[in-house]
Amino acid sequence: MSGAKALFATIAALCAILPLQGFAADVPASAPAGQGDSSKDKNADCSGAYGSKFFQLGDTGFCGKAGYDVMGFVAKDFAAWDIAMVGQRLPSMTYAAGVPVLFYYNRNFGAQTFYPYPGVDAQVNFMAARQTEAGPLVAFVNLRLAGQFQSTLDGGLSYVPNNAVNGSVLEGLVDQAWVRLGGLEAGIQPSMFGFARWGYSITPGYSSLVDTPAISYTYRVDNIGSTGNAASASVAVEDPSRRDMADGVLARYAAARSPDFVAQARFGTPSLLLHVGGALHEIRDEAAADCCSSPVNSMWGEAATVGGEYRIKWSDLFGGAAGDMYGRLMIQAAAARGTIGYLGIPFFATDYVADADGAIHPTVGYSGIASYEHLWTPTLKSTLTYSIFDTSETSGVEDLAPGVPMWFDVRVRGSQLQAGVEDMLQPDLMVGAEAGYTWTTASGSYAGASAASLQVGYPTVAVYLRKVF
Amino acid sequence: MLRALAFAWLVCGACFAADAQTLELRQNSAENYALIAPGALAPDVEVRQIGRNNTTVIQQNGQSNSAEVSQKATNSNTSAIIQYGSVNTAIVTQQYNFRNIANYYQNSYVGQQTNYGYLSEFNSGGLSILTLTGSGNTLISSFGRNH
Numbered sequence: 348m349s350g351a352k353a354l355f356a357t358i359a360a361l362c363a364i365l366p367l368q369g370f371a372a373d374v375p376a377s378a379p380a381g382q383g384d385s386s387k388d389k390n391a392d393c394s395g396a397y398g399s400k401f402f403q404l405g406d407t408g409f410c411g412k413a414g415y416d417v418m419g420f421v422a423k424d425f426a427a428w429d430i431a432m433v434g435q436r437l438p439s440m441t442y443a444a445g446v447p448v449l450f451y452y453n454r455n456f457g458a459q460t461f462y463p464y465p466g467v468d469a470q471v472n473f474m475a476a477r478q479t480e481a482g483p484l485v486a487f488v489n490l491r492l493a494g495q496f497q498s499t500l501d502g503g504l505s506y507v508p509n510n511a512v513n514g515s516v517l518e519g520l521v522d523q524a525w526v527r528l529g530g531l532e533a534g535i536q537p538s539m540f541g542f543a544r545w546g547y548s549i550t551p552g553y554s555s556l557v558d559t560p561a562i563s564y565t566y567r568v569d570n571i572g573s574t575g576n577a578a579s580a581s582v583a584v585e586d587p588s589r590r591d592m593a594d595g596v597l598a599r600y601a602a603a604r605s606p607d608f609v610a611q612a613r614f615g616t617p618s619l620l621l622h623v624g625g626a627l628h629e630i631r632d633e634a635a636a637d638c639c640s641s642p643v644n645s646m647w648g649e650a651a652t653v654g655g656e657y658r659i660k661w662s663d664l665f666g667g668a669a670g671d672m673y674g675r676l677m678i679q680a681a682a683a684r685g686t687i688g689y690l691g692i693p694f695f696a697t698d699y700v701a702d703a704d705g706a707i708h709p710t711v712g713y714s715g716i717a718s719y720e721h722l723w724t725p726t727l728k729s730t731l732t733y734s735i736f737d738t739s740e741t742s743g744v745e746d747l748a749p750g751v752p753m754w755f756d757v758r759v760r761g762s763q764l765q766a767g768v769e770d771m772l773q774p775d776l777m778v779g780a781e782a783g784y785t786w787t788t789a790s791g792s793y794a795g796a797s798a799a800s801l802q803v804g805y806p807t808v809a810v811y812l813r814k815v816f
Numbered sequence: 817m818l819r820a821l822a823f824a825w826l827v828c829g830a831c832f833a834a835d836a837q838t839l840e841l842r843q844n845s846a847e848n849y850a851l852i853a854p855g856a857l858a859p860d861v862e863v864r865q866i867g868r869n870n871t872t873v874i875q876q877n878g879q880s881n882s883a884e885v886s887q888k889a890t891n892s893n894t895s896a897i898i899q900y901g902s903v904n905t906a907i908v909t910q911q912y913n914f915r916n917i918a919n920y921y922q923n924s925y926v927g928q929q930t931n932y933g934y935l936s937e938f939n940s941g942g943l944s945i946l947t948l949t950g951s952g953n954t955l956i957s958s959f960g961r962n963h
Contacts, residue, residue, distance in 0.1 A: 424963055426963055429960065429961055429963065430960060430961070431925075431958065431959075431960040432958070432959050432960050433925055433927070433936075433938075433956065433957065433958055434956070434957035434958075434959070435936070435947070435955065435956050435957075436953075436955035437851050437945075437947060438851050438852070438853030438873070438875060438947065438949055438953055439873075440873060440875060440896060440898060445953065445955055448945070450925050450938045450940075450945075451923065451925075452923050452924055452925035452938070452940075453922075453923055453924070454960070456963045459963050460963050497963075507962070594957035594958075594959050595957055596955045596956065596957035597957065693960070693961035693962070694959045694960060694961065694962075695959075695960060695961070697959075747849075747851060747871075747873050747896075748873045748896035749896070750894070750896075751871055751873060751894055751896060753849075787961075791940075793847075793849075793943055793945065794847070794849075796846070796847040796869075796942065796943050797941060797942075797943075798923065798940035798941050798943045799920070799921070799922065799923045799940045799941035800923075801923045801940075
């Protein structure tokens with residue numbers, strides 16, 4: 348982690364801790380959550396104020412809730428082959444830094460995917476809350492371990508984390524740790540860019556949902572027009588490193604000078620949630636400057652998203668014939684230029700390409716997702732999710748030798764269909780199965796000459812058992 | 817038709833063959849690029865290209881350097897050679913209007929460390945890009961979807 352990024356993470360972490368220590372002593376003991384004479388009464392107060400699982404935390408005036416969500420799964424990935432990318436700097440007589448080029452090819456993953464693999468996604472969390480004169484004071488910590496045991500190329504078995512941060516499993520363990528006072532929130536928290544979810548399926552669709560060190564402020568207005576309607580506007584400064592998509596050759600970030608600036612606006616009714624978001628992400632590249640005295644160029648990457656979720660009780664449309672069936676549908680789209688990490692897609696493109704002379708070419712792309720969840724009975728539901736992405740990565744025209752130009756234009760696009768069913772065996776215990784199919788196509792041209800396009804597709808299946816509290 | 821040294825830079829201290837290992841590289845796609853810059857480890861290099869457009873760029877930094885390029889194209893041949901040693905040899909043979917059907921390939925990339933440096937070849941459709949780079953100028957990354 349660079350110095351600026353480390354400083355930013357430290358400030359965010361301190362902000363997550365300090366308000367809890369500072370405000371807890373200042374709040375009067377007569378705060379609503381702490382009223383009552385016996386501990387039983389106090390617990391009842393907490394349940395009434397925040398929810399049935401909240402209990403009194405001693406004489407602190409805080410109400411607390413602990414929870415966990417553990418999912419074990421066995422999955423099979425049928426991808427014997429998949430598209431892989433190679434970034435390379437071609438030797439040039441003209442530029443010491445080398446001329447960037449991006450290759451794509453069909454890579455054999457058979458050794459890793461031959462056997463079904465077990466995995467786990469385990470989370471434990473704790474929330475504490477109380478009322479203050481400045482508004483609700485809430486602290487939340489969620490620890491998460493997510494990964495799978497998978498075959499390696501040499502026939503061994505290794506643990507592959509799904510939530511490592513910058514390659515660190517330990518850093519990824521702290522999924523969320525934030526403190527909120529009124530509308531101000533600091534710490535590791537869900538990014539203000541992402542929508543509520545990445546589809547209703549267990550396997551994530553192509554949508555960005557990232558927890559990141561951040562400081563955010565939300566202004567919320569309730570009961571707009573009628574009871575239950577609300578609108579909010581949020582701004583945040585977020586850790587820029589969590590979304591970097593750089594390979595170190597075509598794109599190599601210099602130390603960050605600025606956080607990501609993210610904004611969000613939402614409008615909700617009891618059945619509808621609309622979301623728009625935007626982000627600015629600074630690019631400072633040193634891929635060419637590091638070796639060859641090219642200037643450290645910078646520019647701003649940008650991303651935007653729009654999404655909506657609609658919940659429906661089918662009997663409202665079809666009467667009693669629909670029984671107790673409910674459904675909900677979400678649609679989201681995102682577009683990015685120079686900051687592909689905001690699309691929530693596989694690593695098929697870097698955020699940008701740095702030419703040998705230091706010039707930056709931002710990669711452009713989009714992603715989209717549509718997901719529907721149908722509740723057949725109070726315990727049985729099914730999901731269907733379809734998501735797509737498209738990226739276009741290019742370089743500038745540079746000479747390999749005088750009069751011998753080279754440049755590239757590579758496009759990768761893909762889609763994914765997932766269908767699942769889940770049954771609640773008993774309260775808080777679910778069993779489910781999911782199947783999906785993934786399509787990906789890569790095409791490109793080099794110095795104006797078209798290369799062959801490459802298509803791959805493969806199915807996946809998974810069964811899981813999930814227990815929540 | 818033969819046309820020698822159509823597009824070549826020669827830094828030639830003394831032009832005679834050096835005693836070294838020879839690396840022979842062949843390409844027969846429609847568009848061929850051979851980019852050779854092995855650094856201080858400078859094997860003798862022979863590049864043979866047959867295609868529609870052939871391009872060879874060679875940089876040799878050894879004490880004694882030898883490069884031989886043979887290009888046969890239906891359209892154009894380009895060679896650029898720069899040698900920094902004290903004993904250098906460069907021979908370029910170019911033939912155009914060469915009647916040959918270029919090969920078209922499935923998409924593939926092969927990269928491997930050799931005694932001469934990192935050797936990679938990308939073949940895709942009618943395109944072939946071949947590189948040989950030494951330890952000081954090998955800049956390669958690999959990325960993609962996790963499995």
